[in-house]
Structures are given as C-alpha cells and as structure tokens.
Amino acid sequence: MDFGDAPAEAEFRLRLRAWLEVHNPGLPTSSTDDEYWAGQAAWHQSLYDGGFFGVTWPTAIGGQDLPSVYDVIVDEELAAAGAPARPSLGYLVEGILEHGNGEVQARFLPGIVNGRDRWCQGFSEPDAGSDLASLRTRADRDGDEYVLTGHKVWTSYSDDADWCLVLARTDHDVARHRGISAFALPMRQPGVEQRPLPMINGITKEFGEVLLDGARVPDVNMIGRPGEGWPLAMTIVSHEREPHELGFAGRYAKQVKDLVALVKADPGRYGGEEVRDLTWAIVESEMLRMHVCRRLSDRLDGIVHGPEGSVDKLLMTWTEQAVGHAALSIGGARATGSDDTLMKVYLYSRSQSVMGGTSQIQRNLVAGRILHLPAS
Amino acid sequence: MDVRLTTEQQALRDSAAQVVDRLGPGTVRGLGDVERAGRLDAAVAASGWRELRVPPDGRTPLASAVEAAVVAEELGRGLADVPFLGPTLAAELRRLAGAPPAGAPETVALASSLAAAAAVDARAVPSDAVAVDARGATAALVLLPDEAGHALGTVALGPVGVGTDLTRPGAAADPASTATRVEGPGCRPLTGDDLAAWTALGLALDCADLVGTMRGSVDLAVGYASIRRQFGRPIGSFQAVQHLLADAHVLTEGSRSAARHAAWAVDALAPGDALAAAAAAKAYCARAARTACETAIQVHGGAGNTWECLAHVYLRRALLSTAVLGGVGASLDRVAAHHGIGGGGGLR
Numbered sequence A: 001m002d003f004g005d006a007p008a009e010a011e012f013r014l015r016l017r018a019w020l021e022v023h024n025p026g027l028p029t030s031s032t033d034d035e036y037w038a039g040q041a042a043w044h045q046s047l048y049d050g051g052f053f054g055v056t057w058p059t060a061i062g063g064q065d066l067p068s069v070y071d072v073i074v075d076e077e078l079a080a081a082g083a084p085a086r087p088s089l090g091y092l093v094e095g096i097l098e099h100g101n102g103e104v105q106a107r108f109l110p111g112i113v114n115g116r117d118r119w120c121q122g123f124s125e126p127d128a129g130s131d132l133a134s135l136r137t138r139a140d141r142d143g144d145e146y147v148l149t150g151h152k153v154w155t156s157y158s159d160d161a162d163w164c165l166v167l168a169r170t171d172h173d174v175a176r177h178r179g180i181s182a183f184a185l186p187m188r189q190p191g192v193e194q195r196p197l198p199m200i201n202g203i204t205k206e207f208g209e210v211l212l213d214g215a216r217v218p219d220v221n222m223i224g225r226p227g228e229g230w231p232l233a234m235t236i237v238s239h240e241r242e243p244h245e246l247g248f249a250g251r252y253a254k255q256v257k258d259l260v261a262l263v264k265a266d267p268g269r270y271g272g273e274e275v276r277d278l279t280w281a282i283v284e285s286e287m288l289r290m291h292v293c294r295r296l297s298d299r300l301d302g303i304v305h306g307p308e309g310s311v312d313k314l315l316m317t318w319t320e321q322a323v324g325h326a327a328l329s330i331g332g333a334r335a336t337g338s339d340d341t342l343m344k345v346y347l348y349s350r351s352q353s354v355m356g357g358t359s360q361i362q363r364n365l366v367a368g369r370i371l372h373l374p375a376s
Numbered sequence B: 001m002d003v004r005l006t007t008e009q010q011a012l013r014d015s016a017a018q019v020v021d022r023l024g025p026g027t028v029r030g031l032g033d034v035e036r037a038g039r040l041d042a043a044v045a046a047s048g049w050r051e052l053r054v055p056p057d058g059r060t061p062l063a064s065a066v067e068a069a070v071v072a073e074e075l076g077r078g079l080a081d082v083p084f085l086g087p088t089l090a091a092e093l094r095r096l097a098g099a100p101p102a103g104a105p106e107t108v109a110l111a112s113s114l115a116a117a118a119a120v121d122a123r124a125v126p127s128d129a130v131a132v133d134a135r136g137a138t139a140a141l142v143l144l145p146d147e148a149g150h151a152l153g154t155v156a157l158g159p160v161g162v163g164t165d166l167t168r169p170g171a172a173a174d175p176a177s178t179a180t181r182v183e184g185p186g187c188r189p190l191t192g193d194d195l196a197a198w199t200a201l202g203l204a205l206d207c208a209d210l211v212g213t214m215r216g217s218v219d220l221a222v223g224y225a226s227i228r229r230q231f232g233r234p235i236g237s238f239q240a241v242q243h244l245l246a247d248a249h250v251l252t253e254g255s256r257s258a259a260r261h262a263a264w265a266v267d268a269l270a271p272g273d274a275l276a277a278a279a280a281a282k283a284y285c286a287r288a289a290r291t292a293c294e295t296a297i298q299v300h301g302g303a304g305n306t307w308e309c310l311a312h313v314y315l316r317r318a319l320l321s322t323a324v325l326g327g328v329g330a331s332l333d334r335v336a337a338h339h340g341i342g343g344g345g346g347l348r
C-alpha cells in the first residue's frame, strides 16, 4: 500500500510541473468568472496538446492508456500550480465508450478528448429533473433523420457547445424508461436556440436553456440502439458522480490554497471562527484527495463503479460546501459592490448538492443499492 | 500510487475479523463474561499483534503502521475488550527511545486531558497521569523531561477502572510511587520529531479504531432498521431513516480513506508531515464517528437509549478514541499550525 509515486509517476509529475511553469493560463476560478469559461476551450486544447489531458483513456481515442491514478497526479499538480482544473467531461467519454458503436466512437471521441469539439449534456427539462425518466422532448423519425422538439434546461456549457448529447423520447408506447434514445445533436443549426441562464452568483456562462424546435439529427448520430438512452444516461450520471471524473478534487485544493494565502497575508484580520472554517475545509479536501486515491486504486482490480459513485458524490458535495463556507466566512457579505469573488465561490457551492443528481437522490441510492434497506 | 491493501494485509484483516467475531463481546451482557474476555486476550496474545511495533533489530518495527491500523480497525468494529492501543503505543515509545522491550505488559500514561503523553517530574508522584487501555498492564510509560529532550520512565499502576469506554478501562498511577527511569545500552533522549512520529502513530490508530466503530454501529443500525416494524412496515423503508443511515455510511467511507492515508504516512513521511496528515484524518474521523454512532442510537429509538443496546458501547468507544492524543479541536489546531494559519503549535 503506497500513496507515494512510483518512478514513472514521479517522472510524469515533474514533466507536468515543468510544463505548467510555461503554460499555466492563470485563469480565474470556474465557479466565479465568465472569463474562465471563455478560456476553457483553449486551456483544454493546450493541456491535451501538452500530453496531460485524457491520459487514462485508450490511445485509439487520443488517450495514453495510463492507469487511472495518473489523473490524481494531474489534479494535484494543477492545484499546486494554481492552474485551472482538468476540464470535466470524462463522463461523456465513458458513456459513449460504453454505449456507442465503433463508428460513433471513432467519429466523436477524438474531438471530445482533444478539446476541438465542444460538448454539452441535454438531459434535464423543466418538468424532468430528479425524475429524469419523465422527460418529454421527442425525436420523430423523418427518413434517415430524426426531428427533435422540446425544452432542455440547466444545460452546462450550452453556449459554447458544438454538440449536445441529448436524450429524447423515440417510442411513446413502452414503459417510460424504455422509450428514450440518445443522440449527438449538432448545436449550430436553425432548430436549436440557446439562451444563457444566469446563476445565483451572477455568472452567465455555466449553464443555459436549449430550445429544440425542429432540430435535425442524422440517424447515424444515435448513440446506442433505439431505447438505449436510459442505460446510457445511467452510465453517464454514475461517472459524473465520481470526483475524479470531474477533476473537482483539484479545484477544491486550489481554492483552499488561495484561502490559506489570503489568511496568511493578513493574519490579524481573521479570528478563530474564520480559521476554524478554513481548517475544516482543509480537512475535507484532504479527505477527498485520499478518497479519490482509494477509488482509483480499486480500479486496478478492475472494479467498475456502480452505486459507490453516490458515496463519492456526497463526499465531494460536503467538501465543496465546506470550502464554500470557508470562503463565506473569510469573504463575508459586502455592503457595496466591491470584489465579491469569495461570495461567488460560496454561492456556487450550493449547486453541488443539486447538479448530477441531488444529495437526496444520492442518499436514496446509497440506502437502496448499498445498504439494501427495504424499498420505501 | 496504489493504496489497496496488499494480500498479506487483507489476510491480517481477515484473521483479526475472525478473532473478534468469534471472541468479542457480541452483546452488552457479553462484556461481563470474564472467561470469554480471557480467551480473546489469549488469542490476541498468540497472534503477536501487540508486538507489531517492536523492532527485532532494535530500530525498524516488525510491521508498518498500516498493519497495526488494519488490526485496530477490526478490534474497534468488534468492540474488542482487549488491550491493543496501549501496548502498541508503549512499544513504539520504547522503539523510538532505543529502550529494551518491556519485561511485563505495559501501556502508556497520558496527561489528564488525554491529549498528550504524560510528562512528569521524576521526583514527584505523577498525580494527574492516567494510563489508557490499561487492562492487564502493570506499568505505564511516561516522559521525563530533561535537558536533552525526554527520557522514558515507568510508573506503577493502581487498579483498572471503567471510564467512558466500557471496553478499554484505564488506570491511575499508583499514588504511592514515583517514576523509574528506563535504562538500557541503546537508550537515547526522545526528540520533538520522535514525539511527533509517535503521536502520528497514536492518531492513526485512533482513526482506524474510529472507522471500525463506525462500521460496527452502522451495521448494527442497518440490521435493526430492516427488522423493526412500525406503521406496518420496516422502519428502514422510511426515507427519513434511510437518509440518516446513508449519511452515516458515507461518513464511514470518507473516514476510511483519510485513516488509510494517516496510517501510511506514519512510516512514509517526515514526522511533521505525518503528524499533520494524522491530525487532519483525526479531525475528520472523530467528527464523523460521533455522527455515525449517534445515528445508530437514533435509529434504535427507545431501545437505543437503554443500557442493553450495543449502540452506546460503540459511541463510548468512539469518544475515548477521539480524546486520546487530541480530539477535533486539538487536531484542527495542529492542521492550522501546519498550514501556517495559527492554532496551537504548542500541542505538538
């Protein structure tokens, strides 16, 4: 049992560290600034071209086939250098790898991985959030195309996306979980309207609404078979719930580091309460880092994650919200419009217990699938 | 990086689990079964687990802290009423001080707050030193501060008495005796780094024991929630109960990850870093364990508030593990000090 680097891992770490000295774009945090989102594509491409993104994926799609633990090294070094976190789209890649045929994989995955194609995920709808299977967006066949009509909402990065992995109902006569299919929908076409949706902290580029009115998608863009949309969605959300798919452990470590620097720069200003909240955030983010190490090591046994993703998601949420509380404590409320970065960090942290399946939904899954408590 | 337990560590875990499942108290009444407790003690003595930190060559311990933590976790899970933490910490102090192995069963004495080793004046009776996990021990190690650092001493112990933890009684120093300095050819004074490394081991073992008590109490509560019926259905089918248990399980998993790192850090990192890692894990595990054990009581309803229910035995054990070598506040102070944002550096 060893939390330390093997020689090859240490070599990779040093290479990345040296690369970051030159290539760190120094963007502000994702949770607080639209500027981050504007620079996200360039950062993703640069990280990929440097050989440090998607390293654990198969070489056929642009990865390097390295063990999953390399992603921990990437996250740690990005955080230590104060660089932006790893772009979060691993769950899309995993979903397409598991459900897409060879053709679909070859067409779409290299562009997702190298960052040249921008993607978003169109699952949620105004009336279908936690109860995703009740979604109403429809895809009607028209020759060798499908025509999509519906309303997607809270769609992250939709403004920037070239493609949307969209769930739509293709069969209205079967049980609701069975009639859903998944498509790679081109975003830049007349039938797709994208509207920004400002978040509670004021940023406008995290998510948007996507209105589909006669949007067209070729049938060869279906991912999986007709009716396979639900299992694909479950694959994606279960991966979305694991902190290492998202690189979030690195994001928290960076935020904590920034807060520590603030307190150290002006120690007289902060009292016991602020220091305690920050220390608790350190404790939580360290725990999460170790937890990610443990989960990724388990993968060396070929353990594929199922319901454990819900455990990871709750730990990740508690960590982000502890960091958020530290930011609140140190930043405080302001009477005027002066720098409100820390307030934004705090407000953004509230979304972690909602996105990717709410905390209550995760608890339902832990109770049923892991603890095997009787059905409610 | 590969933080899986090795095959040998898994085998060690399995044999510790078998011993506590076979010979642990099992019920509150079982705690009073002296004959069973004797058999458990004999099994642990035969296993050699209490000597994991004894150095065969006088320097390197027989096993790493990870092995010791693997055993501690299973003992905590099974509420094993057998000495382990005390003798292991005593062996580690002797190892760090280059002292010869103890001649008779021994534990360590802590200051009355339980937050640090007892440092006593060799000429005076150590009135506020208290030996932890003292069943079967005839003496406890204390620190004797001198110019060079700390020498080791032993104090004789009075009779054991049950405190908060019903499974690991403590003992006061014998009021009629003063400390005797431990002598030996290899003896050297303990430095600040030695004490940091020793504290890191103690905290890592506390964390492992806390993870064990969390696992035990969540299992107990999940089992009860599946059989206890109200309103015509098992209480475990109520979402409000499910969410309490889910949170307790998640806290246990997070604690497991933190505790595993703390145990690894003891032998792999420099003493100051190992101590910081252990303190972060301790703060997390201690807070998590209190919540998980309280949840088990709540899920048992009225029954959970009776002496007969094992839920309070888990909580009590967790509370002693929390106190030993510093609880949540003291651990957060250590983490803060390590990051240079204040806190009680003096606790080190």
Ligand SMILES: Cc1cc2nc3c(=O)[nH]c(=O)nc-3n(C[C@H](O)[C@H](O)[C@H](O)COP(=O)(O)OP(=O)(O)OC[C@H]3O[C@@H](n4cnc5c(N)ncnc54)[C@H](O)[C@@H]3O)c2cc1C
Residues within 6 Å of the ligand: A120, A121, A122, A123, A124, A125, A126, A127, A128, A129, A130, A131, A153, A154, A155, A156, A157, A206, A207, A351, A354, A355, A356, A357, A358, A359, A360, A361, A364
């Ligand atoms: C920042 C952010 C980014 C997002 N990005 C995307 C994205 O890229 N793509 C996408 O498709 N979606 C995205 N979402 C949407 C997200 O998946 C949904 O918001 C989420 O699944 C909850 O659905 P809802 O908002 O309809 O809430 P509801 O389902 O209406 O829930 C409201 C409340 O009721 C509780 N509740 C509901 N059902 C139950 C139940 N069975 N048991 C107990 N409590 C219950 C919930 O926990 C919640 O507290 C994003 C959301 C956020 C905040």
